[in-house]
Amino acid sequence: MKVVVLVLFFTASVFTQAQVAPIASACGSDNVSFKVKLDKKDHPPAQPGAGKALVYFIHDSGGAPSLGYPTTRMGVDGAWAGANRSDSYFSVSVEPGEHHVCADLQTSLYEDRTEFAHFRAEAGKVYYYRTRLITSRSVELLELDLLDSDQGSYLISLYPLSVPTAKNGEKRAR
Numbered sequence: 001m002k003v004v005v006l007v008l009f010f011t012a013s014v015f016t017q018a019q020v021a022p023i024a025s026a027c028g029s030d031n032v033s034f035k036v037k038l039d040k041k042d043h044p045p046a047q048p049g050a051g052k053a054l055v056y057f058i059h060d061s062g063g064a065p066s067l068g069y070p071t072t073r074m075g076v077d078g079a080w081a082g083a084n085r086s087d088s089y090f091s092v093s094v095e096p097g098e099h100h101v102c103a104d105l106q107t108s109l110y111e112d113r114t115e116f117a118h119f120r121a122e123a124g125k126v127y128y129y130r131t132r133l134i135t136s137r138s139v140e141l142l143e144l145d146l147l148d149s150d151q152g153s154y155l156i157s158l159y160p161l162s163v164p165t166a167k168n169g170e171k172r173a174r
Contacts, residue, residue, distance in 0.1 A: 026102035026116055028073070028080030033106050033167050036071055036085040038160040045156065046091050053121035055099075056091045056128045058147070058155045059084035059162075070107035072131050072142070076100070080166065084131070088162035089155065096123045103131045103144040115144035128152025 048054040057074040073083045074090075077099055081092045083106065103115045119127060128147040133140070147155075 025078055026100035026118075027075040027104060027114065028078065028102075029168075031168060032073075032080050034071055034073060034080070034083035034164040035167060036083050036088070037163045037165075038085065038088055039163050040160040043161050045153065048124050048126060049093050051096070051123050052093045053096060053123060054091055054093055054126045055081075055101075055121070056089055056126065056152055056156060057082065057084060057103075058089040058128060058130045058152065058159065059087065060130050060132050060155060060159075061086050062132060062134075070105045070133065072133070073102075073104045073106050074129075074131075075102035075104070082162065083164040084162045087159045089159050090162040090164065094121050096121050101129060101144070103129075103142060105133070105142055113140060113142035115142050117144055117146065119146065126152075128155075130155065 046054055046056075055076070059072050061069060069086050071083050071085045074081050076092060076094065082090045084090065098118060098120050101117045101119070105113045113133075115131070117129065121127065126149065128149060128151070130143075130145050130147050130152070132143045132145075134143060135141075
């Protein structure tokens with residue numbers, strides 16, 4: 001009987017560690033929140049730096065009203081890369097290799113919603129991730145999808161640039 005209890009305890013411990021691993025490897029600190037301004041000037045598409053890849057993070061609100069619309073934080077490899085509000089985008093440069101991505105709502109209006117993905121970046125390539133918040137009477141769903149480059153280019157041509165400012169030390173409401 002003691003062996004069974006020990007095996008169950010060990011299995012639960014491994015399962016808990018497996019659940020925490022994506023969060024630790026993708027998201028940033030829970031104590032960071034963002035204030036986002038939207039720059040509506042036209043911006044030429046960014047290009048990857050020498051020996052690097054470029055990742056665009058686009059939020060597509062689907063035409064939802066922006067008043068009270070939540071900010072979506074984006075993390076890469078355990079640090080927050082920035083945030084989007086309403087229809088907007090920003091980009092970050094990354095080294096070639098495997099990367100872990102996190103999308104997280106910064107709001108108290110919805111249940112905690114966090115999505116994860118990973119990808120292998122190649123130098124000189126551009127990647128596009130889109131988040132969307134899908135809501136209905138009984139469902140709240142945050143989606144994180146890797147986009148085709150044509151769709152990603154199209155969306156950044158429509159949306160304003162997100163200019164996020166991190167505010168450290170604030171606990172975000174859950």
